[in-house]
Amino acid sequence: MKNAADVAIVGYGISKFNRDGCLNPVYELAVQSVVDMFNNMMMMVELDARTVKDRIDALITSTTDSSAYxxxxxxxxLGIRARIVNRVESMxxxxxxxxxxxxxxxASGLSDLALVVGFDSYNSGLLLEWDVARGDTRHPAHWAAVYAKRHMQEFGSTREQLAMVAVKNRRSAVANDKAYFYNAKVITVDDVLNSRPIVEPLRLYDCSIACNGAASILLAxxxxxxxxCKEPVWIKGVGSSSIGASINSIDLTRMHATVDAARQAYDMSNxxxxxxxxxxxxxxxxxLEILAYEDLGFVSKGKGGYAVEGKISIPAVNTDGGILGRGHSSGATGVAQIAEVVSQLMHRAGSxxxxxxxxxxxHNMAAAGTHASVVILENK
Amino acid sequence: MKNAADVAIVGYGISKFNRDGCLNPVYELAVQSVVDMFNNMMMMVELDARTVKDRIDALITSTTDSSAYxxxxxxxxLGIRARIVNRVESMxxxxxxxxxxxxxxxASGLSDLALVVGFDSYNSGLLLEWDVARGDTRHPAHWAAVYAKRHMQEFGSTREQLAMVAVKNRRSAVANDKAYFYNAKVITVDDVLNSRPIVEPLRLYDCSIACNGAASILLAxxxxxxxxCKEPVWIKGVGSSSIGASINSIDLTRMHATVDAARQAYDMSNxxxxxxxxxxxxxxxxxLEILAYEDLGFVSKGKGGYAVEGKISIPAVNTDGGILGRGHSSGATGVAQIAEVVSQLMHRAGSxxxxxxxxxxxHNMAAAGTHASVVILENK
Incomplete structure (x- = not known):
């Protein structure tokens, strides 16, 4: 894998994640996140937003919304007259x-300044035609439950460890004014264990909620x-992998596409x-957070549960509340994840x-882990 | 604009374009075009399709279909376990x-061998949310009629010249077994002029038909x-431009995005x-074919009609029947256009x-010419 080209992220913005009625995610959300991005950028340096905007020569939307163009x-x-303008979609x-x-x-020389805007409304739809092939286990909660059961059987992970992920991410979200669970109540392990059963062993608080949301990042x-930008954040590694559901299911103790994507990103970035x-x-x-600790190499296979308990040291994870706390908005999710890490690496993440x-x-995934991407960012 | 990197097209395939009932364009059409591509490739060289398939590390779909993933x-x-796998959509x-x-x-070093598959069914939908802003002139035929009227007023282009485009492209399609109008009757200028009025000055035969279709190309x-591949076709220039409908409408004598995109592609390719x-x-x-003759620089502004009459020499245009003859299948159209030019440059276009x-x-456009791309290919 070739080393990364000289490409940086110079701006990030995010809309409020909510479940309010949403007439049109382009009009109501996408623009919000771009405005937030320019506001953030102007706080960083003396910057004329219009000058920057006029130099944007690529605009990529990320959405599963059924409307085209x-x-x-x-x-x-936005009054952007760009060269490369299209949507990228991978659930x-x-x-x-x-x-x-x-x-x-x-990196290929076709663009100098590229704006990425992710957005979706909460009713963009979670079921895929592809899901039909999986019969009764179509809802995402079903396959997540299969992974959870397998992990508990094979490695002795506990219901309490799963619950601790929900507790941790809710706590972060409560303090994040863009998160769905901003100002919501902090939950306990008991709250999770006593919440409504969805698919055993998963309970309501083990599952994320589909939201309206949008996020923007600007690459240069x-x-x-x-x-x-005073403190650009550099893209050091990108890894991505797509793997069929049939292959993916052979060994349910790991997320194979995540392992592939992580290896690529680590190799590329050193x-x-x-x-x-x-x-x-x-x-x-x-x-999925416990599995990812392992498949991203933060802990060895089977030890994810210990990391949640704090028995093994790992990086700070899901500082904005993660998908469980911020809310899940398909096309926005990956961009919001990048925006959060960028804000951390720019040391602008506040509290x-x-x-x-x-x-x-x-680490961003789709559809039962059959697609995964890993991006490695660095502030120098 | 940086010169093009060392990237070639090594395979092309196309499905039959039709309006049969189509349950699912991925299952029924996309795979057909990939199989056709591998068949074409195997006719060119002694090639084990499986070996090539196993090396594909990027798969990009091009479709406006509302289904995700x-x-x-x-x-x-297809049994392809690729790295980069997503959809690109721009109507x-x-x-x-x-x-x-x-x-x-x-070109950026993330992929060695990339498969592009375009497909759509005839009922993928032609109206956009964006069209709402244009009130009564929502159907594509309305804006095309506005351009036609303006061209006739400004440059004296005639109804007969428009009709000659339809006649020429139908003739090419009749001989193309993948085209919608394969084996259909050849039409005359009078047939076009006497066909049902759609929006004056355009008649039925001035308009393309929405089709099912798919096309594939393989880049290396x-x-x-x-x-x-014995005769790879090199990508020498790519140009692309997106321009708001408001700006686009200031001067109705040209397709501004096409002019932009062409300039980029010519500059990049020399x-x-x-x-x-x-x-x-x-x-x-x-x-649109007449306007494009001018906006691509084949003839000077206003002279497109003369080119149709054969009074000015221009390149061979729409050899497969074009959109008017092959049929229009949004996500497939641009890929089918590329496949045709590649087959010509490989000297494999038969009759x-x-x-x-x-x-x-x-030259590929979208939505009233508000987006256009121009690609320049060369066989050495």
């Missing part, structure tokens, strides 16, 4: 795929990045798991700032 | 955008291309319009082969 519509609304991992696309447009060619300071992990269900962090990781 | 579903169906110009994405993945890094031997032009309405061609151009 969203990228051109958004470009028109819940659309966001990280859009980042990789923008990275490639810059290295030499331009330094002129726009970063090792123990060097990561802060990570956003695709925790649409509690078990949830991780001290002295310099290397961050984003 | 089509790229991963298709990868699973009717999705295909050229998917090509540009694949080009970038290879330069050094790999030479090992897979090709001049007069060097182009064969072109696929986005002729969803007859007037419709353009002699001694070495430079080809593809």
């Amino acid at each position: 969203t990228a051109s519509i958004l470009a028109d609304m 819940c991992s659309s966001g990280s795929n859009a980042l990789t696309a923008a990275y490639s447009y810059i 060619r290295g030499d331009i990045a330094k002129g726009i 970063v090792k798991p123990e060097m990561v300071d802060v990570a956003q992990i695709h925790d649409s269900f509690t078990i 949830r700032q991780v001290k002295d962090c310099s290397i961050g990781l984003v | 089509t790229a991963s579903i298709l990868a699973d169906m 009717c110009s999705s295909g050229s955008n998917a090509l540009t994405a694949a080009y970038s993945y290879i 890094r330069g050094d790999i291309a030479k090992g897979i 090709v001049k319009p007069e060097m182009v031997d064969v072109a696929q032009i986005h002729d969803s309405f007859t007037i 419709r082969q353009v002699k001694d061609c070495s430079i080809g151009l593809v």
Whole structure:
């Protein structure tokens, strides 16, 4: 794998995640996150937003929304007359795929400044035609439950350990004013264990909630990045993998696409798991965060539960509340994850700032873990 | 604009374009075009399709279909375990955008061998939310009619000249066994002029028909291309532009996004319009082919009608019947255009082969010309 080209993230923005009625996610959410991004950027440096906007030559939307042409519509609304304008879609991992696309447009010389905007409304739909082949286990909670059962059987992971993931991520979300669970009540392990059963062993609080949401990031060619942003965050590694459900199910103790994607991203960046300071992990269900600790190499296989208990040291994970706390908005999720890690590496994360962090990781998945992306970011 | 990286097209395939009932375009059409691609490739060289398939590390779908996750579903169906797997969508110009994405993945070092598959069913939908803003002129025929009227007023173009585009492209389609109008009757200028009025001055035969269809192309890094294909076709220039409907409408005598995209592609490739031997032009309405002659620089502004009459020499255009003759299938259209030019430049176009061609151009548009892409290909 070739080393990463000189591409940085110079801006990030995020809308409020909620379940309010949403007429149109492009009009109501996407634009919000872009405005938030420019506000954040202007707080960083003396910057004329219009000057930056006029230099944007690629606009990639990330959404599972059924309406077409969203990228051109958004470009028109924002007054951006860009060269490369299209949508990237890969269900819940659309966001990280859009980042990789923008990275490639810059690295290949076709773009200098690329805006990625992820958005979806809560009713964009979670069931896929693909799911039909899986019969009664179509809802995402079913496959997550299968992974949870297998992990408990094989490694002795406990219901309490799963619950601790939900407790941790809710606590972070309560303090994040963009999160769905902002200002909600903090929950306990007992609250999780006593919440409504969904698919055994998973309970209501083990599951994320589908939300409206949007997030934006701005990527720049290295030499331009330094002129726009005091503390650009560099894209050091991108890994991605798609794997059929049949292959994926042979060994239910690991997320194979995640393992593949992580290996690629680590190789490309020369970063090792123990060097990561802060990570956003695709925790649409509690078990997935535990599996990811292992499959990203933060702990050895089977030890994810111990990491939740604090018995093994791992990076700061899901500092914004994760998918469980911030809410899940398919096309926005991956972009929001990147925005959070970028804010951490720029040391602009406020009350949830991780001290002295310099290397961050984003893990974004789709459809029963059959697709996964891993992005490694660094602030120098 | 940086010169093009060393990226080639090494395979192409296309399904039959029709309006039969279509249960699911992924299952019924996309796979057909990939199989056709491998058949074509195996006719070219002694090739083990499985060996090539196993090396594919990127799969990009191009479709406006409302179902999500089509790229991963298709990868699973084809037994392709790729790294980069997602959909690119930009309405009717999705295909050229998917090509540009694949080009970038290879040029940036993230992919060696990238498969692009475009497909749509005839009922994928032609109206956009964006169209709502345009009130009564929502159907594509309305804006095409506005352009036609303006061109006739400003430059004296005639109804007969428009009709001659339809006649020419129908003639090519009748001989193309993949085209919707294969084996259909050849039409005359009078047939076009006497066909049902749609929006004055456009008649039924001035308008393309929405179809089911799929097309595939395989892109490779330069050094790999030479090992897979005797006659790789090189991507020399890619240009793309998105422009708001409001700006686009200020001057109705030209397609502004097309002018932008063409300039980029010519600059990048060092090709001049007069060097182009064969072109696929986005002729969803007859007037658009005439406008494109001008906006691509084949003739000066206002002279497009003379080119149709054969009074000015231009490249061979829409050799497969174009959109008017092959049929329009949004996500497939751009990929099918590229496949046709590639087959010409590989000198494998059979009865419709353009002699001694070495430079080809593809022009693909969307939504009232608010987005356009131009790709320049060369066989050496």
